[in-house]
Amino acid sequence: MELIPYSYEFQASLEEFLEIMYSYRGYKFDPTGLHSDIRNIENIYQSPGGNFWIIIENAALIGSVGLKILNKIDKIGEIKRYFVLPLYQGKGIGTLLMEHLLLNAKKNELHILRLDTMRKSIAARKIFEKYGFQEINKYNENEIAEIFMELKLKK
Incomplete structure (x- = not known):
């Protein structure tokens, strides 16, 4: 298992991965509209x-953040x-992603981290x-988000 920064060579794999993840949650992945950041x-x-x-x-791409x-x-x-792909959930990958992101947020000297999520994202919400x-x-203006959260980072 390897945690790496995104590079363009992974674009097709990332879009396939997100198609699976949004479908799993009952939504359509829209890389030209709502999810155009991808x-x-x-x-x-x-x-x-x-x-x-x-x-x-x-x-295979199994997680992202x-x-x-x-x-x-x-x-x-x-x-x-x-x-994190459903098959890989509960194996510490979400925690690994979160730890990596928090370390980078602190390196960037961020004071606050925010996120939005849905009620049915139970595993992610437990980590948050x-x-x-x-x-x-x-x-923000995310129409499908139901929960908005914030973490104040220690200086």
Whole structure:
């Protein structure tokens, strides 16, 4: 198993992976609309100071997470596209992704991390709560998100 930063050579695999993950949750993956950030990872995540990571096992993409910078001045980041294939859930991969993302958020000197999620994302919500994320008021325009959370990072 290998945790690596996204590079364009993984684009097709990432889109196939996200197709599976959204379908699993009962949604349609829309890389030209609602999920168009996936086709512009370098500009949306990597260039502004965040990043996007994937986990590969036996040449298959099995997990992903993005760190998007929402506000450079107030040092606010957002967790995006935090997914682990159902077959691999419960094996510590979500925790590995979260630990890696938090380490990078601290390296970037972020003060706050935000995320949005759905009620049915029970495994992910357990990890968010384990790390101290608290529910907050809606902070973005995501129409399908039901829960909004925030973590204040220690300085």
